Amino acid sequence: MxxxxxxxxxxxxxxxxxxxxxxxxxxxxxxxxxxxxxxxxxxxxxxxxxxxxxxxxxxxxxxxxxxxxxxxxxxxxxxxxxxxxxxxxxxxxxxxxxxxxxxxxxxxxxxxxxxxxxxxxxxxxxxxxxxxxxAGNVSQGSLFGMLFIMCSTAVLVPYLIGRRLRENDIAAQERARAEIQRYEVTLAAREERARSTEARVRNDIARELHDVVAHSLSVIVVQAEGGKALAQRNPEGAGEVLDTIAETGREALTEMRRIVGVLRAGPGNAEYAPQPGLADIPTMTGRAGERLDLVVTGTRPAVPASLELTAYRVVQEAVTNFLKHAGPEAHCRVDIAYRPDAVEIVVTDDGLGARAADDGEGNGLRGMRERVVAMGGQVSAQPLPTRGFQVRALLPLDIDHLNVGYLDSAPPFGSR
Structure with missing residues (x-):
């Protein structure tokens, strides 16, 4: 019932x-x-x-x-x-x-x-x-009129009071129905926002897929080239390189599979893997081999997952560019400073810098800037005066107190 x-x-x-x-x-x-x-x-x-x-x-x-x-x-x-x-x-x-x-x-x-x-x-x-x-001294007509008014009033006045109260009740019910309708409109708007958010998340996932593929393939290519040369001098070391390539490939395939699954599955049917964060940076940079050094200062803070992911992707994109463009003899240093008010990332290499080949079709640095700006941070990426390339990013822990823009009036990004 x-x-x-x-x-x-x-x-x-x-x-x-x-x-x-x-x-x-x-x-x-x-x-x-x-x-x-x-x-x-x-x-x-x-x-x-x-x-x-x-x-x-x-x-x-x-x-x-x-x-x-x-x-x-x-x-x-x-x-x-x-x-x-x-x-x-x-x-x-x-x-x-x-x-x-x-x-x-x-x-x-x-x-x-x-x-x-x-x-x-x-x-x-x-x-x-x-x-x-x-009737006493009152005429029959006057007495009838008085009695008629009394009897009519005994019916009319309670009737008017009852109708007024009923109209008030109906008005209250109309207001309640209007509240319900407004609530339903609010729910519909909330559902529409949820659908828009879902579409935006799916687009972000597609961008994640691009970053995963670009970085993983760059690591695999570099490790394969180095392993080919190492196989002649040190077969045991070549085996370690192959292990790194296999591990990178497996992780890339796993993340790609889950990302594609999110894109294909309906809401609530996809399996989500944990997003990489600050704690995963050492593992990611370690795959680049001995040519890359990681220096971390300060205590890693507890920050939102979105900021952790942004920091991870900045380092990943900078390392990917180093592996692709700096040259086989170049070295890279990744400095991560955990400050009270921000996370500062500086990636510097001594490679070809401005002399590196550039086909003009890259979108990695542009995507990096979009991520940092979305977090309210500042970023620059440019060749150094002599040789090499440097990426600097500042991600504030409180985005309300920092301006969004380029560091040190850096020139616009290239397509690297």
Whole structure:
């Protein structure tokens, strides 16, 4: 059974207790008084029964308001016929008018006004004809007018109050529905943002794939060339080189497989591997061989995974460029300084520098700059004055306090 249904049943049960109490109070307080102007000639049984017909149906005022109106209207007509004067049970009429106005929609609620108008005419006419009702010095017409106004007011005023409260309830429900609609719109916008984020992440994964392939293949090529020369002088050392090539190839294939799996799989179906970070830099640079030195100063801080990945990719791209362009006799030094406010990376080699071959089609340095700028950092990459090449990057731990741009007004990047 739905929660809405249980809520309705709970509300009905709560209202029924109050309605029963109200009906009991009206019945005990008014139904047994008889005709207010009775001199003993009116039959008390008829008066009591018709009065019960006016008060007892109040128990239905929330569950069946129109049924209550029908029963009270019939009882009122019967009382008008058998009882010559008004009774205390007529106090139930304002309750009936209010209940119908509060609980019934639209045109149907106006039935209580029709019934009230009929009662406001027939009741006073019946009472004026009764020998027990004395008008004193007031004319019959004036007395009828006063009685008509009193009876009409007893119906109209509770009806207007009930309608006003019902309109307030409807307005509150409309506001609640509007809140729900706004919430649904918010959810839809959130889902749209999630889809946009997913698309952006997939594009980032594609860029990761490019970085993995470029670096891994560069390491493999360099190690293979060195291993070929080493195989003649030191066969055992050549075996270590082959192990490095195999390990690099396996790791590259594993990462490529998972990245491609993310691109192909739907949301929630892909397996994600941990992204490389600062702790993985020594392993990555170690594969470049003896021509590369890594120097780390300071204590590695706890930083967001995105910043760790950016630092890793900066070093990876710089080392890849060194392996591709610096020449076979060049050496490289990677300095990583963990400062209180930033991570500083400097990669310097003594290779060909500006004399290195460049086909103009590379995107590695451009991608490096995009990564660093996205972290609020600064970066430069340029040939040194004499020979060699240097990459410098500053990644702030608090990106709100550093400007984004080039270090030392460095010239624009090449396509290296």
């Amino acid at each position: 739905s929660s809405t249904h249980w809520s309705i049943r709970r509300d009905i049960a709560l209202f029924s207790k109050g309605d029963i109490a109200l009906a009991v109070v009206l019945t005990l307080g008014t139904a047994f008084w008889g005709d207010l102007f009775d001199d003993g000639t009116v039959r008390p049984v008829a008066t009591t029964i018709s009065s019960l017909g006016l008060t007892l149906p109040v128990v239905l005022r929330r569950r069946r308001p129109l049924m209550m109106l029908a029963i009270v209207s019939v009882a009122g007509l019967v009382q008008c016929a058998v009882v010559p004067g008004p009774t205390a049970a007529l106090l139930a009429v304002p309750v009936v008018a209010y209940s119908v106005a509060r609980g019934v929609d639209g045109t149907s609620s106006r039935l209580v006004l029709v019934c009230g108008l009929i009662g406001a005419i027939m009741g006073p006419l019946r009472w004026l004809d009764s020998p027990h009702f004395s």
